[in-house]
Each structure stands twice: as structure tokens, then as C-alpha cells.
Amino acid sequence: MPPFSNLRGGFLKKGLKWYRPWHAWVFILPALLGLFVFRLGPIIFAFFMSFTHWDIFSPPDWVGFSNYAEMFSDPTFWTMLKNTFIFSGIYVPSVMVIGLVLAVLVNQKFRGVNTFRAIFFSPVVTSAVAIGLVWGWLLSPKYGLLNNFLQLFNVAGPSWLGDPKWALMSIAFVMTWKMAGYYMILFLAGLQDIPVVLYEASRIDGATPKQTFWHVTLPLLSPTTFFVLIIAIIDSFRNFQIIYTMTRGGPGVSSTTLVYSIYQNAFVFYRMGYASAIAYVLLAIVGGITLANFYLKKRWVKYQS
Amino acid sequence: MNYKITREIIIYSILIIFAIIMIFPFLWMFINSFNTEQNIFKIPPSFIPDKLFKPGMFDNYETVLSQYHFLRYTFNSIFVSFSAAFGQIITCSLAGFAFARMNFKGKNILFGLLLSTMMIPIQVTIIPEFLLMMKLGWLDTYLPLIVPSFLVGSFGTFLLKEFYENVPKDLEDAAVIDGAGPFKLYWSVFLPLGKTPLATLFIIAFMNNWNALLRPILYISSDNLMTLPMALTQFQSQYGARWNLLLTGSFLAVIPLFIVYLFMQRYMVEGITHTGLKG
Numbered sequence: 001m002p003p004f005s006n007l008r009g010g011f012l013k014k015g016l017k018w019y020r021p022w023h024a025w026v027f028i029l030p031a032l033l034g035l036f037v038f039r040l041g042p043i044i045f046a047f048f049m050s051f052t053h054w055d056i057f058s059p060p061d062w063v064g065f066s067n068y069a070e071m072f073s074d075p076t077f078w079t080m081l082k083n084t085f086i087f088s089g090i091y092v093p094s095v096m097v098i099g100l101v102l103a104v105l106v107n108q109k110f111r112g113v114n115t116f117r118a119i120f121f122s123p124v125v126t127s128a129v130a131i132g133l134v135w136g137w138l139l140s141p142k143y144g145l146l147n148n149f150l151q152l153f154n155v156a157g158p159s160w161l162g163d164p165k166w167a168l169m170s171i172a173f174v175m176t177w178k179m180a181g182y183y184m185i186l187f188l189a190g191l192q193d194i195p196v197v198l199y200e201a202s203r204i205d206g207a208t209p210k211q212t213f214w215h216v217t218l219p220l221l222s223p224t225t226f227f228v229l230i231i232a233i234i235d236s237f238r239n240f241q242i243i244y245t246m247t248r249g250g251p252g253v254s255s256t257t258l259v260y261s262i263y264q265n266a267f268v269f270y271r272m273g274y275a276s277a278i279a280y281v282l283l284a285i286v287g288g289i290t291l292a293n294f295y296l297k298k299r300w301v302k303y304q305s
Numbered sequence: 306m307n308y309k310i311t312r313e314i315i316i317y318s319i320l321i322i323f324a325i326i327m328i329f330p331f332l333w334m335f336i337n338s339f340n341t342e343q344n345i346f347k348i349p350p351s352f353i354p355d356k357l358f359k360p361g362m363f364d365n366y367e368t369v370l371s372q373y374h375f376l377r378y379t380f381n382s383i384f385v386s387f388s389a390a391f392g393q394i395i396t397c398s399l400a401g402f403a404f405a406r407m408n409f410k411g412k413n414i415l416f417g418l419l420l421s422t423m424m425i426p427i428q429v430t431i432i433p434e435f436l437l438m439m440k441l442g443w444l445d446t447y448l449p450l451i452v453p454s455f456l457v458g459s460f461g462t463f464l465l466k467e468f469y470e471n472v473p474k475d476l477e478d479a480a481v482i483d484g485a486g487p488f489k490l491y492w493s494v495f496l497p498l499g500k501t502p503l504a505t506l507f508i509i510a511f512m513n514n515w516n517a518l519l520r521p522i523l524y525i526s527s528d529n530l531m532t533l534p535m536a537l538t539q540f541q542s543q544y545g546a547r548w549n550l551l552l553t554g555s556f557l558a559v560i561p562l563f564i565v566y567l568f569m570q571r572y573m574v575e576g577i578t579h580t581g582l583k584g
Contacts, residue, residue, distance in 0.1 A: 018481040018490065019407055027403035027491070030396040031419065034456025039422040042433035049432065056436070105320055110313070118570060119324045122331070125566045125573070127516045129534035130555035133541065134330045137337075137548055145333070148349045181327070182577065189578035238426050241518045245538060262428040267523060272432055279429045290424050 043283070050276035060273065067277040076253055077261075077278070083168055084257040088236040090172040095232055096225075098176065099183025104213075106184065107191045117188075121181035128178065132245030135174045136161060164254035167247050171255050175242055179235065183228060190224025191217070230293045234286060258282045331559065338365050338553035345549045365553040373550070375557055377529055378536040382515055383561070385450045385532060390510035392455025394503050400458065401465025402491050406477065416466075423459035427519060435523055449524040450532070454514055461506045464576065468502045469495055505576035508569045515562050533558040 025032075050067055054060035071077045106117050123131060138145050139160040147157035160170040194217065202212045218225075240259045243249060249256035249264060256264070258278060266275035337345055339354035339362055356362050369375045403409075404416055438449040472495065480494050496503075521535035531539065537554050544550065566573060 018477075018485070019487040021409050023487045024403045024407040024409035024412075027399045027407070027487070028415070029399075030456055031400035031458055031462055032415070034396060034453070034458060035415075035419055035422065037437075038434060038453045038457050039425070039430060040418065042430035042437075043422070043425070045433040045436075046429065056439075102323065105316060105323075108316070110316075116320050116324060118567070119327050121570075121574075122563065122566070123327060125512055125562055126331075126559050127534045127537075127555075127562070129516075129518055129537045130334070130558045131330065133537060133551055133555045134334050137552065138330060138333065143346055143348065143350065145350050151349070177326070177330075185574055185577050234424050234426075240428065241516075241534075244518065244522075245541070259426060259428045262431075263519070266432050266435075272436075276432055279432065282426060283429045286424055286426065286429075290421070 046276045046279055049273055050280050052273040054272040055270040056272060057270075063273070067274045070274065071277050071281070079253050080256050080258060080261045081281070083253070083255065084237065087168060087172050087239065087257055088233060090169065091175055091236045091239075092229070092232045094172070094176045095179050095183050096228060098180040099228070100187050100225075102180060102184035103187035103191055104217075107188055117184075120184055123178045123180075124182045126178070128241035129245045131174065131178055132242045135170075135177075136246050139170055161247050162251060164251050167251060167255040171239065171242055171246060174246065175236075175239055178242070183232065186228050186231070187221070187224060190221050190228075193224075194220045226297065230289065233289055237282065237286060258285075331556075334552045334556040334559070337549055338556050340365075340549045342547060342549055365549050366557075369550055369553045369557065373536075373540065373554070374528065375533070375536065375554055378531050378533045379557065379561065381447075381530060382533045382558075385447055386511045386514040388447075388451045389454035389514040390507045392451065393458050393461050393510040394507055396456055397458040397461030397465050397506060398496060398499065398503065399491070400462045401469055402495050404462065404466045405469035405472075406495075407487075416462075419459045419462055423463075431519060431523070438524060444524055445526050445530065446524075447530065450514070450517070450520050453520075454510065454517075461510070464502050464506055465499060468499050472498060501572065501575070504569065505572040508565065508572050509576050511565065512562060512573070 049060070051062060051064055052060040053063050053066070102120050106113055106120070137143075139147075141147055141157070141159035141162065144157075144160075146160070150157040158166050160166050198216055198220070199212065202216050207215070237257075237259060239257060240263065243255055243257065243260045244263075247255045249260045253261075258281065262275050262279050262282065264275075265271045265278060336352065336354050339356045341355055341364075344351060344355040356364065400419075404412065434449075434453065438444055441448075443449050443452075476494060476498075477490065480490050485493070515532075516534060517532070518534045518538070521532045522538065525531055525535060533554075537551070537558060540551060540554060
């Protein structure tokens with residue numbers, strides 16, 4: 001093609017046409033490869049696998065719905081599902097409330113504010129394994145600092161990770177501790193989007209800081225809050241590392257959640273088909289939340305600018 | 306005036322309490338990395354490590370780095386994280402550029418697919434991925450730790466598409482009139498313009514790969530290929546009681562990334578506030 005041959009086709013209106021369609025495909029080729037080979041392909045493949053019995057070493061057996069039937073009649077599966085939701089039920093509200101409190105605190109101008117932000121964010125960048133290890137030590141029943149501290153008040157602390165009643169709760173606590181700074185940053189961005197004029201107006205109208213928070217800040221923050229809620233719920237399903245490091249799902253199955261049981265069934269028990277069926281339950285839940293997000297966003301969030 | 310001062314004192318105290326809670330576990334790792342095995346099992350726990358400022362203060366570090374190969378694991382972690390993050394920059398800037406500045410058939414569907422898979426936890430895709438790696442004969446090499454992270458970039462593509470879309474059309478036209486083709490345009494106009502989002506993407510991808518655990522424990526079995534987090538879990542299951550060494554190892558796994566974070570804090574925070582996702 002001679003240069004500028006396409007200039008007449010509306011240079012001012014459309015701009016220059018400087019590429020051919022195949023150019024675009026060259027540019028997106030690596031990303032497409034990643035998308036199809038490591039994301040969509042495996043998702044489809046896992047669906048077929050969920051109808052097989054497969055231990056990797058011998059060829060797979062097609063077994064129809066047997067994995068799903070087994071799963072829904074297995075009390076262990078229901079315990080794990082319940083654990084997953086209990087975990088989310090503790091993690092999501094705690095991480096959101098603490099994240100918001102931290103964001104409000106560091107959304108002010110004072111000396112050292114950046115240092116505080118950096119400190120609160122530091123567990124987010126840290127390896128969950130290292131965090132799981134040090135918290136495991138802090139929470140250890142006899143030598144741990146927490147129980148020795150409680151001893152000062154004559155309280156006998158439980159074996160936080162060894163007691164089925166406390167294991168999941170302790171994991172949720174550690175994960176909240178690790179991620180609070182991340183939600184602080186998300187809320188902080190939302191807070192900084194609220195126009196200063198509105199705060200001034202409410203101050204002139206004689207509102208107390210408390211009233212301002214409940215009637216100006218919080219409603220205007222609702223788009224952020226909704227967005228953060230979705231992120232936090234989905235994040236709460238990805239708790240593999242801390243469970244692996246601190247309890248390995250135990251004692252018993254008391255701290256086993258869906259993501260952990262997928263790992264365990266596939267790579268400890270070598271039940272690839274059954275693990276894939278559980279993976280599909282997880283996929284259905286995450287997919288459902290993403291869809292709900294998509295439809296509810298317009299309805300719930302009132303104050304979109 | 307008085308009210309203002311009390312308010313400030315209250316805010317500072319709350320902040321300091323939170324800061325202590327956040328810092329303390331790191332401090333505890335650090336303190337205990339100067340402890341001997343005897344002193345770490347003291348009841349009540351002692352806050353002053355017995356080796357501090359004494360001969361052999363860095364014994365734990367020496368043991369962990371040389372005897373337990375943590376130097377090697379650190380190298381592995383750096384190599385894997387760097388390669389994967391570098392790949393993210395290539396894959397995502399190319400795709401982001403095409404999605405932002407070109408029109409082609411199926412563009413919206415492909416971008417939709419890319420975004421919709423962003424939220425799916427890795428555990429959903431890991432089993433077929435494992436089988437694929439087995440078929441390729443990639444088990445126990447660096448490849449399965451690098452290649453998927455190299456190529457899968459929903460978050461990064463989204464980040465760069467947004468950035469490239471905001472580049473003025475005039476800039477594109479000027480380069481094209483000067484005779485630039487699509488590759489030249491990408492390489493000498495768009496890539497240099499996007500230094501900030503690329504740095505953001507790099508640091509977030511580096512962090513995610515540095516901290517990744519599932520892929521290493523599935524794919525790596527040789528000692529000399531292990532990454533730091535994996536090595537820590539291995540050390541834990543083999544020498545669970547040697548807490549002074551385990552906490553020293555944890556501290557070593559935390560520190561490099563922490564330094565990177567301090568220098569590139571701005572980019573990381575920007576990336577998170579921009580899309581709310583870690584990758």
C-alpha cells in the first residue's frame with residue numbers, strides 16, 4: 001500500500017488508519033494465549049473432569065454425576081462449605097470496618113500520616129507464609145505471647161490453632177490483620193473523592209463530626225463501600241496460604257474451606273475428578289457474586305457522581 | 306482549642322495502638338532471630354534475645370543462609386518474580402495497546418472474557434494446569450512458575466488499556482504522519498509514555514509472584530529450585546521446633562519485598578486504588 005493512500009477516507013473525522021486487522025492480533029497474541037491456555041481452557045477442562053474418577057496415574061473413568069452425588073451427600077463437604085461461609089462472615093465485616101476506621105484516621109493532615117499509612121499497609125505486601133508462621137508462634141498455646149499475656153489476667157487461653165472451636169476464627173483473625181491495610185487504601189481513595197465543599201457546607205450548617213460522618217461521609221462513600229464489599233467477599237474465598245501454613249485445614253476439617261479442600265482432594269488424595277467438582281461449586285459461587293455485583297450495582301448505589 | 310488538643314491526643318493514641326498491632330509480629334520475628342533455641346522456649350517469653358550484641362549474634366542468619374540454602378531460595382524467588390513481572394509488562398502493554406487504540410473483530414468479547422476471568426480463584430484452574438505442565442514435562446523446572454504469570458494478565462491489560470485510551474489522538478496521528486507503523490508507534494510512543502502504569506504493574510506482579518505458594522508446592526520438588534515461601538513451609542514441616550531459625554527465615558523472606566515496597570510505595574498504592582485488584 002502506498003503511504004497515505006487512506007488519507008482521503010476522512011483524515012479529520014476518523015484519524016489515520018495505520019494498521020491492518022492482523023496487527024491487532026499480533027499484539028494481543030500473548031494475552032490470548034494466556035487467556036485460552038491457562039484460564040478458559042482449564043475452566044472448560046475442569047468441567048469435564050468433574051464427571052470422571054481420575055488419580056492421574058491411570059486413565060480417567062467417566063462416572064457421570066457420581067462426584068456431585070457423593071459431594072452433596074458427604075457431611076464433610078457441607079462442613080467445608082459452612083466453614084467457607086463462616087470464614088467470609090467473620091472476615092468480610094471485620095476487614096471492612098477496620099479498613100474504614102483506618103482510612104478515616106489517616107485521611108487527615110497531620111505529621112507522620114504517611115508513615116502510619118505505610119505501617120498499616122506493610123502486612124499486605126508480606127508473604128502470607130511468613131505471616132502464618134509468626135502468628136502461629138504468637139498463638140501457640142504454651143510458649144505463645146498471647147496466652148502468656150492472657151495469663152497475666154489469670155485467663156487460660158485456648159490452643160488457638162489446635163482447638164476445633166477456635167482454629168477457623170484464628171485464621172480469620174490473621175487474615176484480617178494481614179489485609180486490613182489493603183481495604184484502608186481502597187476506602188481512602190473513596191474518601192478522597194468526596195468534595196471538600198460538602199464537608200464545609202455541613203460544618204457551616206452546624207453538624208457535629210459524628211453527624212457529618214453518618215450523614216455525609218457514609219452515604220457518599222456508598223459506591224466505594226459496595227465495590228469493596230464485592231472485592232472482600234471474593235478475597236475471602238482465596239485463603240489458601242494462611243490455612244496451609246497455620247493449620248493445614250485442621251484439626252480434623254475444622255478449618256478446611258473450599259479452596260483448601262480443592263488442593264487437598266487433588267494433590268494430597270489424588271482425587272482429580274472430585275476436586276474438580278468442588279472447584280465448580282467454588283466457581284458457581286464466585287460467578288454468582290460477580291453477576292450479582294453487575295446487576296445490583298445500579299440499584300444499591302445511590303450517589304454515583 | 307482544648308477540644309482540638311484532646312481530639313488530637315485520642316486520634317494519635319488510636320493510631321499508635323493500631324501501628325503497634327501491625328508492626329509487632331514483624332518485630333517479634335526480628336527479635337527472635339537473635340535468640341538461641343533455649344531462650345525462645347522461655348516462659349514467660351523474654352523480650353530481650355540472649356544473643357543480642359553478643360558474639361555469635363548473627364548465628365541464626367548464618368545457619369539459615371548457608372546450611373539451609375536460603376541464599377539459593379532468595380535467588381530463586383528473585384529470578385522467578387522478576388521474569389514473571391517482566392512478562393506481565395510485555396503481555397499487558399501489547400494487549401492494552403491493541404485494546405485501546407485498534408479496532409478488530411471480537412474485540413469487546415475478548416476483552417469481556419479477559420475481565421470476567423479476573424475474579425476466578427487459581428484453585429479452579431490449577432488441576433488442568435497441573436496436568437498440562439505434566440504433559441509438557443515442565444514439572445520441577447522454573448517454567449510453570451513463570452510462564453502462566455508471564456501470559457495471564459487481566460489486571461495489567463485493564464490498567465494499561467485505561468492508560469493508553471487517555472493518550473491524545475494527536476500524538477498518535479503525528480507519529481503516523483512521520484511514518485510510524487504499529488510496532489514503532491507502540492515501541493517509541495506508547496511504551497515510553499506509560500512508565501508509571503508499567504512500574505505499578507511490575508511491582509504488583511513482582512509481589513504476587515514473590516509471595517505465591519500454590520504453584521511452587523505443586524510444581525517444584527528439587528531443593529535447589531524452591532522459592533522462599535515454599536522453602537519456609539518445607540522447613541516448618543521438617544524442623545518445626547526450631548523456631549529461632551524458622552522466624553529468621555521468615556524475616557529474610559519479608560525484608561527484600563519490604564524494601565522494594567518502601568521505594569515503590571506510590572506505584573503500588575496507585576495500582577490498587579485504580580482497579581482495586583492485586584492481580
